[in-house]
Amino acid sequence: MPHELCKVFASLPLVERGVSKVLGGDPKGINFLYTNQKSVIIRNIDNPEIADIYTEHAHHVQVAQYAPSGYYIASGDISGKIRIWDTTQKEHLLKYEYQPFAGTIKDICWSGDSQKVAIVGQGKQIFVNCVRYSPDGTKFASAGTDGQIFIYDGKDGSQICALGGDRAHSGGVYAVSWSPENSMHLLSASGDKTVKLWDIEANSAVTTFNMGSDGMDQQLGCLWQKNHLLSVSLSGYINYLDKANPNKPLRVLKGHSKSIQSLTVRTCDEKHVIYSGSHDGHINDWNAQTGENDTFAGKGHTNQVSCMVVNDSNELVTCGMDDDVRFTNMIKKEYNAEDRVKMDAQPTSVAVGPGGYTVVICIGQIVLLKDKKKVFMFENLDYDPRCAAIHPGGGTVAVGGNDSIVHLYSIQENTLQKDCVITSESLEAVLAMAYSPDGANLAVCSENKVITVFGVADGYKDGSAFYGHHAKALCISWSPDNQHFATGGMDGLIFIWTLNDRNKIFKIPDAHRLYHINCIAWLDEHTLVSSSPDACVKQWTITYN
Structure with a gap:
């Protein structure tokens, strides 16, 4: 089951008010480059949707410049380290590494024969x-x-x-x-x-x-x-x-310059669209085929977009650290103040179901919305709710807690009724979970690095445990085929699991090199989308053997 990176939707330059930002130019006139966090972004100047990312610096990179020959790039970071690396091969092999001084490298200039570089440090202001x-x-x-x-x-x-x-x-x-x-x-x-x-x-x-x-x-x-x-x-x-x-x-x-914290996808008339939200409250929509992208008009979230999902009314439902839950029409692509619901506590997760229902997980609260209005709330709970999922058929809400339990509730018109709990030896504090598209299974990610899948038909008993991550898994998404699901973790790995064969697993190492994976979603049975704090969105082609 090999994988292939088929598209990279690159981050924007990371900028700072009052500080110049260096754009480097390819002497051959093909590419230009800039930096964002630990990455050097190389983009085709005629078709900037074509991008490559160099991520070998251990610290934030401040500047990168092509050699006049075009065969090498020199990049410098905030630790004072400069790396000179190859541009002719996909692996970008390291040629030299120097530490000319301690402190931020602000600018780099090559000699005309590409044999020497001059380095500018922080110096005096x-x-x-x-x-x-x-x-x-x-x-x-x-x-x-x-x-x-x-x-x-x-x-x-x-x-x-x-x-x-x-x-x-x-x-x-x-x-x-x-x-x-x-x-x-x-x-x-x-x-x-x-x-x-x-x-x-x-x-x-x-x-x-x-x-x-x-x-x-x-x-x-x-x-x-x-x-x-x-x-x-x-x-x-x-x-x-x-x-x-x-x-x-x-x-x-356009795009993101800050860490991406949330991601979802939508398919309409065979057109795939990717939505991503970042640490600074920015939301972007991407044409999955071309990489063309734009933002919503108007004033949206003022802080981190923590979670986003698509409901059956063609609305992007988002929650942020500004305590808002927003419903944004994906056709109009315009924020509307009337479609904003203010929470009493900070929301961390949101789930949608049929019939206009939305469940919002806030710090210490579970809030039920009906048609964008609060209709019911649980508070003073004896556990800390972390995330929620609504069964595709509606009616059942699963809430994962810090108590190593999944709590099941039923939607009774405008209220939530506690039904039962799901327990398992493989469960610890719940970080993420998702129902399969057909509603047959619920997959749960725990802090102990284990993913546990429960069958709905047998009453969520005897969950199957999937092992592989070296650090806790942060996100999960089911393939439309209902037979595979993907997880991304703090270990920087993406795992693709086979429901009926726990030994048939496949991993994508260094999917976003030097960064953890915090968002994944399937465009179709063979295309997976991922994002991370590197502010980039990647598409992977998955082929099953």
Whole structure:
């Protein structure tokens, strides 16, 4: 039962207010790159849905740059370590590793012959944010937080001019990028929410790209590669600028820059859509085939999106650390304040069933919603509820607790009635659980690294225990074939289990290298989706032997 990574939906750059973000360019003009946490993201500049991820740094990576030859990339992290690695092979074999100093590496510059690198450390907090030589080496430009850009002679260092006179931008300038064709044009990105294209000889901005009026529209990075002009916003979005229409980018790459905490999928008219929610409250929807993605309009969650599911009314039901449960129409893709339900305690899990029922697990509470309204609540429980699942046929709610028990409730119109409990020697504190699509089985993940599957028809007796994870399993999802289910864990492993043969298991190691797996979902019987704190979404093709 082999697996193959078929698609990677890459994270955005991890940005920080008031700090420049370096975009690296492939000298062959094919790819561009940037960093997010421990990852270096390499994307095709013509088709950015094509992406590769390098994840060999043990610490957060701050900058990565191609060698002029295009055969190597140098990347530096916050520990002061620099790694030089191969770009020609999928494995990205390590060539050299150095520790030039202790502390954050802020920038890297290669010599023209690709034999040496210059490293910039943290140093003192001065005005200069960026220094870049022109491709022919005849000039170099420096940009600073004072809004100025100075052009110098590349040989003797004498100042040639100050772009724009007193100030090139009304805000700090965080990045500059030379035209790959000549040393007469320069691109600059500023906190004043503009990007400017400069004619050096005329000392004037020939084009000013207005990126918006919101604080998140500040521009922290830029890159000029082939015919593409790119900039990075404080939101993390990557903008493809249009010289013919400076007020509207040709396209904007969206996604996540922070840890993904929740994931679900939806199929409509044979079109698969992936939904993901992150630590910062951001929700993204992805076309599973093309990787094209967007966000919902309006104001949504203001904090971590902890759980999400799809109900039978074409709504994405989400709960967050802002104490909200939201019902968002997936056709309109717009948040509606009227479809928000405020919880009395922080919600951690949500489950949906037929008939408009939603069960929300909050800290110390179980809340039943009917048609987006609270109708019943259990509190002052003698256990801590962790997660819930509603039987596909409706009527039965399973709640997993920290007491190593699964509690079963029945929905009686607008109330929940406690029925019985499920116990087993293989159960410990419950972390996740799910009913199979046909409702025949309930699979439960426990803190003891064991997955236990109970048959519904025999009254949830004599559960079958599945062993394999080296650390606790955090998420579980059933295949539409009802015969296989997948789990992801703190060990970074994804296991695919066969219901009727506990020995027929398959694992995907290092699915999101250096990160645990916190979300999985099946698009179809042979396609699994995973996500993790690396802010990336991956698709896997699964073939059964």
